[in-house]
Amino acid sequence: MSTTDVQSGKSSVVEKYLLRDVIPADVDLELDHYPELLRHLLYHRGLKDAQAADYFLNPDYERDLHDPYLLPEMEKAVDRILAAIEKKEKIIIYSDYDTDGIPGGVLLHDFFKKIGYTNFLNYIPHRHEEGYGLHLEAVEELAKNGAKLLITLDCGITDVKEIEKASELGIDVIVTDHHEPGPVLPKAFAIVNPKVGDHSYPFKELCGCGVAFKLIQAIIKKNNFGIKEGIEKWFLDMVGIATLSDMVPLVGENRALAHFGLKVLRKTPRVGLVKLLGKLKINQRYITEDDIGFMISPRINAASRMDEPMQAFNLLATDDELQADALADHLNLINDQRKGYVASIVKEIKKNMEARQARGNIKKVIVMGDPKWRPALLGLAANNLVEEHGLPVFLWGREGGEFIKGSCRSPDGVNIMEIMEFARPSFVDFGGHHSSGGFTVSHEVIHLLEDALNNAYESFEKAPLVRAQICIDKKMLLDDVHWKTFDSIDKLAPFGVGNPKPIFLFENIEISNVKLFGKEANHLELSFQNSNAKVVKAIGFFTTDTSYGNRLEAGNKINLVASFEKSMFRNFPELRLRIIDVI
Template identity: 35%
Template sequence: MGKSKLVYSWNYKEAKDEQAIKELSGLINVNPYIAETLLDRGVSCYDSAKKYFRPSLKELHDPYLMEDMDKAVNRLTKAINSGEEILVFGDYDVDGTTSVALFMTTLAKRHKNVHYHLPDRYQEGYGLSKAGIDKASELGVSLLITIDCGITAVDNVEYANSKGIDVIICDHHRPGPQLPSAVAILDPKKKSCNYPYDELSGCGVGFKLLQAVYKKLNWPEEELFRRLDLLTISIGSDIVPITGENRILSFYGLKILSSSPLPGIAALMEMAGVDKDSLTIEKIVFYIGPRINAAGRMTHAHSALELLIEEDYTKAMAHADLLEDNNKERKLFDKDMTQKALEMLDSAPDWPGGNTTVLFDPSWHKGLVGIVASRCIEHYYRPTVILTEHDGEATGSARSVPGFDIYEAISECKDLLSKFGGHKYAAGLSLPVESIDEFRLRFEEAVSQQIESHMLEPVLTIDKLIPLNVINDKFYNILFQMQPFGPGNEEPVFSSESVEIIGEPRLLKNEHIKLRLRQRNGDDEIEAIGFFMGHYFPQLHNGLKIDVAYQVSLNEFRGKRSVQLMLKDIKVHQSVVLHN
């Protein structure tokens, strides 16, 4: 992908009160450095520590606190009791696919007349489609449930109503100015909804509906909770905060993923080489999610759904093999598109004068523009829109930098767009090809008016400066228990100064560096690995003093386990700044 041009500044979190650190450290018997990271995450006493380290499903909110839940449950239970045909309509990404799988592995086991539809990314586009509604009509469906989409589908919900189909919307995206005329709209981001937690994934909103239905019909709730494996994949892959209900749900979902996941998920983990005994949200993000997503990006999301709901492990492995092929193909397209995008940016005469990146190439793969937008930000730290051409229109994805609401900036240009939707940090949009130049100017203007200068400077946030010799097995084990990590509960990043490289560094696969480090003579040495930092290898040598920023991880090799540092950034003392 080429060397990143980003140079990170290190931003240390504000130091906590020494007395509070000392008290918490003694109270729960942890290292003071760990106590300070816990204080920063809202853990300040025994009770809050217990809730943090041992989340309870009893702490989940009553689903009826969500606006329209009573309407949704009444309509769905009526359909179940009267034997109506029901269609579950999802999105083609991980969140949408796992959402439909959740309904098909729970509701469909107790009500035979449940069908599903995932839209074709290229033929139907995002969201509730007329093709899906027509399919529902042909099947005699009288109730359609959208999951992870639908909140902006005003016209198509009206179309469904005209065919005698009631609609329940389960979504977590921001509503537009007008709400669809659905029987019930479950979306914690509605301004009128007072549900205590508004960061659920789309699958999470669907889960709350099922939770309420299970309670009303006196179905065994344990049956639903066994499918937290699906919900946890959606939480991790959709990059929603790992706080509140999401943290509770993913805490238990990881346990199920490690012990008794669905056969399709087990096959997928084996195909990806993921050790289920050390599964984390990060591994879901990097290994499981992309393989599920690859189906909807390269062919059709149905193949991923078929994998997730397959009950026979041998057949599931065949599905997983197909997804692996899709993922390999996705990587090749991804690499070529990213290389071309970076070449376009490198050759742009006015770069880096602007605050945005907007690139268009009609030949780019529609399913990969979001990935390429993220890749561009890794090199040019700006809110980014990547567009391709589909059905005579420019269509694409937007990605943002931390702290900046790209959805709001795009909404400033909505008069140029045929459609758009999304989140604070990610959005999709379509517009006439002839409007791209004007959009580029208007988007630049909108971002420039709203963005703060510090948002355009890549920052590595560091929890604490610590001595290297405090890192041992116990230190790692306590950090491991702070999982699941993710937005809102980030894995701690530490730094250590004047660390010496012992022996000659190693270069792995021409991309990664491996070092042995110690801080003072007599200290134990510790291994460190820096992924995709291989281009700094020529500058590193035995005896060199460096400052390191890192996460503490576990290295498992040939049955041996040892604590190691996962490097995030390096600063060489000879006034040379290195970065990942």
């Protein structure tokens, strides 16, 4: 699939944007029963024949969800759980503290509750006091309290020593995880992970909660405990939240899980979610992946970043309306505190950046830190800085422990993992994804980190690697901004990693009005008029009229890069554009 230079019209790479070309005539004919725009978008997502397009646009629960017993050691895991239930052994559900692990823990909690099994305990480690994964102290304490079976969720695949200790103490461990294994696998009773070993499971990109859902499917397949057939589908609200929050590609089985997860979320009676949605003024019937990513997920994560992860777990697991109401208020409160803390860090960094600019000391990688900063919140601050400066950002802090920890983020087209790989000697440890990661550094070399990362970035730029570019899907006119266009685009939802929202270019359009809104006037609304004098609005959050170079004013003609979105503010549907860039 070729792309075209936005500025020159030639088929070549430009620094920031590529414009996708028209689709070939044979593919256009193959997909001719779809609207023209949808054909174009399908083709550029690799969907070139009618069946592939139909499967993508119309997820099917039975067709798209694979046999759970194709996952490695699934049968062994199921048999051990069934034996524990029969013997009434104490089972521990040990999950991570993020928006994959917490919903996953709720998932297994709800399943055991549904089948009437009560001898189980949910355990979520404290982010700041214990950190990620299994811990020897926790394992020892759980053994003292009679645990016989421990099921990890979204963790465990690298916890070799801890699982060995559990075995010594008489606890069998079933690892359910989706992370890449280390060089040595733990000697667990069973490991259920699509990224481990030779197996015939057709999809490797499930999130941790997705793996837990497959475990439940497998248990029910062998013993349904007399519960109503298909009841596990009601657990898909948790799978939907996790899949849409955890940076897994929204293709294949994940697309189906996210699709049906949203369907369940729109009608779930789960009291904690209903209370939280009400306080956030989100209409449950119209909940979208954006509501999950920007509203729900940050509040679940705020529990572990600012307080106790069990606060978020209890919100999602409780049947008590009063408790749910109080917990929803609490998560909103600590999320506001989180935002305030992050804002203070960003303000401090911006002041530092201004001083550097005044000295002419601007480097290609932003590296800053302070022992007082909380590492758990630095990824959020780094996101803000990447959006403003378009540079890779590494921030570090220290909160107890021997080492300094930090988070890093990068703009589109820059692989943060490659940069860290070039600077590997500077780190005790690091990991992450293409555009985000975390790292650990010894305090003895932290003063060398900025130079090391800037040198690494130079090596990254020189390396003969293919750089990811942002692709504009199509040029459009303001006259194209209507509900029929939105309906074609929306057929591709839910959007996320592996299935990004389509991006469009509106060339040489005249601004009719500029408005800043919000308590701090830090959001931007641009208005335009189409050929029929109908107003088209474009919104940019946490951006102003000076964020794109010269001040934007009424009468200016601009090239706007934007996506479509439906706002349901005050339950009234409004079609608008979301500003991505002005070029």
